Amino acid sequence: MRDAPWEAIFKKYGIHGHDFDKSPFTITAQQIKDATSHFTTTGDREVRILCKQDTRESRPQVFIDRGLFLLPIRNGEYVIVRGEGYLDIPAVTENIGNYHSNLDFRLDTSKVGNSEMQHIDFAYASSLIRTFLNDPSLVLTIRGRKYTPQFSFNVGNNRITAGGVQTEVDAGYEGRNQVVLVEVKGGRATNTIIRQLFYPFRQWQAHTQKQVIPLFFENIGNEYHIWQFEFTSPQDYNSIRLVRSGRFVIDAP
Numbered sequence: 001m002r003d004a005p006w007e008a009i010f011k012k013y014g015i016h017g018h019d020f021d022k023s024p025f026t027i028t029a030q031q032i033k034d035a036t037s038h039f040t041t042t043g044d045r046e047v048r049i050l051c052k053q054d055t056r057e058s059r060p061q062v063f064i065d066r067g068l069f070l071l072p073i074r075n076g077e078y079v080i081v082r083g084e085g086y087l088d089i090p091a092v093t094e095n096i097g098n099y100h101s102n103l104d105f106r107l108d109t110s111k112v113g114n115s116e117m118q119h120i121d122f123a124y125a126s127s128l129i130r131t132f133l134n135d136p137s138l139v140l141t142i143r144g145r146k147y148t149p150q151f152s153f154n155v156g157n158n159r160i161t162a163g164g165v166q167t168e169v170d171a172g173y174e175g176r177n178q179v180v181l182v183e184v185k186g187g188r189a190t191n192t193i194i195r196q197l198f199y200p201f202r203q204w205q206a207h208t209q210k211q212v213i214p215l216f217f218e219n220i221g222n223e224y225h226i227w228q229f230e231f232t233s234p235q236d237y238n239s240i241r242l243v244r245s246g247r248f249v250i251d252a253p
Contacts, residue, residue, distance in 0.1 A: 006060035020082035029076040101126035119219035142172025
């Protein structure tokens with residue numbers, strides 16, 4: 001949390017007096033730099049660090065006190081919004097499934113290191129992702145950073161338009177009838193900002209007529225936890241709903 005820099009930003013631009021019930025507050029990366037230029041620590045001046053608020057708890061206190069969260073709307077431009085920006089990730093209550101890998105040989109390289117990417121790659125190589133979604137046609141087609149087309153959506157009564165925002169998909173799979181976008185975490189997360197699922201969902205909706213499915217994926221010890229979500233209204237940031245979840249141990253050669 002970067003409480004002092006954001007207090008300085010709010011003070012410099014009179015954000016304390018803004019009526020968030022009427023509209024969000026737009027702020028640019030340059031304004032953030034200008035308001036924090038007197039701080040000596042890089043983390044208190046770096047826009048990327050100050051704007052990384054991926055969980056409720058990682059927000060600065062001034063955001064928490066006022067029920068605010070931050071969304072990028074263009075390269076170098078953000079809006080401060082009042083509303084629910086985050087999604088609770090419920091504990092998976094289903095019994096652990098013992099999943100038998102489709103591979104008939106040992107993957108030595110998957111045991112080297114402990115990164116988020118290698119866990120989702122191992123789950124995919126073992127066909128756990130295909131089996132969870134009941135879609136043997138899924139193949140890896142998306143990974144890394146891309147920029148969104150322009151799209152509009154609602155957060156409560158606020159209408160927001162975003163475009164040219166950089167998004168990152170940890171793994172994306174396309175099958176005959178669906179596109180699956182995966183957000184991967186390396187440990188137990190209790191909540192996450194909805195943007196990490198919503199922006200890629202809207203981005204890839206613009207490029208395909210197939211159903212776009214957001215997944216949230218975690219590796220905890222030797223367990224793999226998967227949550228499937230949907231947005232019941234693509235125009236509504238808060239329309240996200242849990243479809244189902246599961247936890248598995250992969251029985252591999």
